[in-house]
Amino acid sequence: MDYYKKYNLKEVINASGKMSILGVSKYSENVIKAQKFGGQQFFEMEDLVQKTGQYIAKLVDAEDSTIVSSASAGIAQSVAAIIGKGSHYHLYHPYTDRVTQREIILPKGHNVDYGTPIETMIELGGGKVVEAGYANMCSSQHIASMITPETAAILYVKSHHTVQKSMLSIKEALQVAHEHQLPLILDAAAEEDLVTYISKGIDLVIYSGAKAFEGTSSGIVFGKTELIEWVRLQSKGIGRAMKIGKENILGLATAIEDYIEQDNESAEQMKKRLAPLVEELNSIKGITCSVAQDKAGRTIFRAKLMVNDEAPLNASQLVEELKTGNPAIYTREYEMNNGIIEFDIRAVTKDEMLKIGTRVKEIVALYEKEGKIHE
Structure with a gap:
């Protein structure tokens, strides 16, 4: 059953991280199997x-x-x-x-x-x-x-x-x-x-x-x-x-x-997965993107996007536009007031990564075409 359709829910690409507002994490088959056993026993x-x-x-x-x-x-x-x-x-x-x-x-x-x-x-x-x-x-x-x-x-x-x-x-x-x-x-x-x-x-x-x-x-x-x-x-x-x-x-x-x-994803593996997204985002006018490590020192690397003065919109507008699409794309917004947002890819698939790059391009192009400027 497609529960998105049943309850008229919006699909979400979680590039924000392990966040409670998005349901935190995806479960493995092993975990689901254990839950099923627990749910059917006393x-x-x-x-x-x-x-x-x-x-x-x-x-x-x-x-x-x-x-x-x-x-x-x-x-x-x-x-x-x-x-x-x-x-x-x-x-x-x-x-x-x-x-x-x-x-x-x-x-x-x-x-x-x-x-x-x-x-x-x-x-x-x-x-x-x-x-x-x-x-x-x-x-x-x-x-x-x-x-x-x-x-x-x-x-x-x-x-x-x-x-x-x-x-x-x-x-x-x-x-x-x-x-x-x-x-x-x-x-x-x-x-x-x-x-x-x-x-x-x-x-x-x-x-x-x-x-x-x-x-x-x-x-x-x-x-x-x-x-x-x-x-x-x-x-x-x-x-x-x-x-x-x-x-x-x-x-x-x-x-x-x-x-x-299990062997968790290494720093190098995470950086390698990030590379195509960083390259894609860097090709967009007014956007600068780099790889950044988690500020608390954890072995987590993210795509750090900066909206500069050449962009036709600001970081806040970009974040809101990403959220209003379907699927909604959620990012890390802690430095949004400084023009910076981050993409955490730990739970992001290769196909979802492509959707992120495409959606950012579309949003920037739309603002450029419509002549929208910084608020």
């Missing part, structure tokens, strides 16, 4: 959650892990777990005044909106956000100076969304946390490295299941055994509103296992 759900978590943890040499509904749920449930420390009273009264140790410290430049503000997830877990440092700078000393008897944990966000310059490293954040007998929570939602952060001894590491691992709509939290037990306990508390289905648990477990075993 389980003792606590048993399923515990044993899949333990199985995945062994694959990456972590103490334990637990699958949750999303990375956002992982943040909220991790915060609630650390605040509650296994207390059943807190579990059923998560915002009780009996618990005062609720402050979650994070660098000011890490208090970002990734589709929702990260502070929303912290507060959902019962935490109180305490920003350290400044928007363009945060050091170990800035973090340490904000610690009080009410501090519950330190949160570090490893993401391209955050300020990158003049920020303390994960290693430095971990050192400050452990010097003050506090846990460090690492939000590594879109990161691709499943080993390094866990091996550093970080207390809780949170990933999105659907991004780097191309798994189901899900998240996973790795960490110390006791802390993971407390996170898992939240399924009877605030986590009840964030529960994940059996089919997605098995789908993510399969996706992670496949991710560990």
Whole structure:
């Protein structure tokens, strides 16, 4: 069945990346097979959650892990777990005044909106956000100076969304946390490295299941055994509103296992696939295109398109025109105000790449013909 036609939906070419607004990733046949099995069977759900978590943890040499509904749920449930420390009273009264140790410290430049503000997830877990440092700078000393008897944990966000310059490293954040007998929570939602952060001894590491691992709509939290037990306990508390289905648990477990075993696309392979698109875009009047690496240092390369003064339209107009076509073409727009957009090709096929080049040419030609100018 063609569900695009059934529901009158627009087809999408995702040149934006692993984005929630577009459904994040495509599933492999292995993942779909695991989901189908899960959807057609019954389980003792606590048993399923515990044993899949333990199985995945062994694959990456972590103490334990637990699958949750999303990375956002992982943040909220991790915060609630650390605040509650296994207390059943807190579990059923998560915002009780009996618990005062609720402050979650994070660098000011890490208090970002990734589709929702990260502070929303912290507060959902019962935490109180305490920003350290400044928007363009945060050091170990800035973090340490904000610690009080009410501090519950330190949160570090490893993401391209955050300020990158003049920020303390994960290693430095971990050192400050452990010097003050506090846990460090690492939000590594879109990161691709499943080993390094866990091996550093970080207390809780949170990933999105659907991004780097191309798994189901899900998240996973790795960490110390006791802390993971407390996170898992939240399924009877605030986590009840964030529960994940059996089919997605098995789908993510399969996706992670496949991710560990498979050879991912190398930097050189990605650049080679990008080359024809970059060449095509460079042939368009008013457009300059080059290959650019992800600013957060991940091994991801994209086509970086710059709209210059010779073009008959600006970057904002180009982005909107790409979205309004069918198929709609979504790009990365973070530097659109500077005349720059990027094409992330990780989920783009060869045929879709040709459509991108053709569509950009058509849009520029249309604006040239109609005499439209910069707004």
